[in-house]
Amino acid sequence: MTESLQSGLLVEAFDAQLFRENAETVLSRLEKHVADLSIRGLELTDPARLRRAARALMTTERDRPAPFDEERLAAIVDLYIKTGIQVHSPGYMGRQFSGVVPLAGVIDFVSSVVNQPSSFYEAGQLPNVVERIMADELNRFIGWDPGTFAMITTSGGSLANLTALLAARNRAFPGVWARGSSELEGPARPAIAVGDDVHYSVARAAGILGIGEDRIVRLPLDAARRIDVARARPVLDAAERQGLNVFCLVASAGTTSVGAFDQLDELAVIARERDLWLHVDGAHGASLLVSDKLRPKLRGIDQVDSLAWDAHKMLFVPAPCTLLFYRDAKASLGAFRQTASYVFDEQQNIYTALDSGDKNFECTKRPMIMTLWTLWAIYGQxxxxxxxxxxxxxxxxxxxxxxxxxxxxxxxxxxxxxxxxxxxxxxxxxxxxxxxxxxxxxxxxxxxxxxxxxxxxxxxxxxxxxxxxxxxxxxxxxxxxxxxxxxxxxx
Structure with a gap:
């Protein structure tokens, strides 16, 4: 009975031979796109016009699956490519995302087809294993003792910053997770210290965490637009006199505005003096760690508590692919505290020990590490x-x-x-x-x-x-x- 309900067009949509033909149609256009090194910028299209063009490419069939139309597919891909930022062109100098290493795009295509969500080992075995491998590889440049730190992947630097700040807040105020924001009230109000050029995602995180933007202590910048270490202590002292309990200091390794690198080694001294969690937003600049020549820009990175690192920026893989490092592996368990028997096993084994679902916000997470690991495996550092x-x-x-x-x-x-x-x-x-x-x-x-x-x-x-x-x-x-x-x- 069920077989009779399946139309031939439904079966065709999943046909392996048609899949190959689809891939070849798309590949020919992408090859041309990557090879085109002409100078071109961004051609903005009137949204109403683009909407009409997109509507015109949609089938009008409603009652059954429409027959496959190769010309329609080609036109969709052409429109997609034409209306995007031309990241492979020498005219592109505008944003912090990159044209990807083409092989990374191929692996991302594989990930889309095999569809292995990677928050749990049983759903994405290789992604979970190579996530640990890449953690060890990249820690060679950070400098923490092997086996003592943790790294998880997550969908973007904003989510990584939020996750790290959650862990910092929960360490400072352990009752807030169970009892809510009332735990944050009192004579010493919780606050976060940041450089005045910090990414807006940190201010958003303060709002989400119940800290509030008004409790963000903005530290002055020096002439190089880094946190001015000499003036940071007086500002923190003033915040304390105003009844603010600063529990976390957020530094930047490559600010979004001008690419400035805070002096992490000196800020780490301040953090230790005041028992502050030191988080580094290295979404853009942490990738300089892989260069022997440029690594000194991040001197002191081994002394921070957490680090957000976007591989989809300066490691040239498809977005999103963000790495969130914790100096103390136990701290990686501090952001979220749930029990859910359908995904979390109370008794760990060699398989569930590699799960990351208890450490990152996403339950269903793309196997984003695969693009980075494949490039590292094939080409090296x-x-x-x-x-x-x-x-x-x-x-x-x-x-x-x-x-x-x-x-x-x-x-x-x-x-x-x-x-x-x-x-x-x-x-x-x-x-x-x-x-x-x-x-x-x-x-x-x-x-x-x-x-x-x-x-x-x-x-x-x-x-x-x-x-x-x-x-x-x-x-x-x-x-x-x-x-x-x-x-x-x-x-």
Missing amino acids: ALFAEKIEYLCQLTQDAYALVEKQPDFETVHVPEANIMCFRYRPDWLEEKDVAAFQVAIRDRIKGGGNFFISKVDVDGVAALRVVMMNHQVTTEHFQMLLGEIRKAGQEK
């Missing part, structure tokens, strides 16, 4: 180190070029691969500087050759480039400066 070092050197070279231009100004010395600057022709009035930079950014984006971003530095907008593509050269950056000058002359 040097692939990543070489690209990262090139991008950082390219940014230094771009900075030197801007410094020589009389009509441009730099606003910081780049520490990695993010650089912010302003176009300031001599006729530009001071009151118009900020709005002019935004207008330049918009005109560059509209021109279709380059994609750059903007950020406010000291309250004034600046142009921002993020070097994520090793196909970009100083010649491409000089072309960008020419486009900026041209855009500045438009009325």
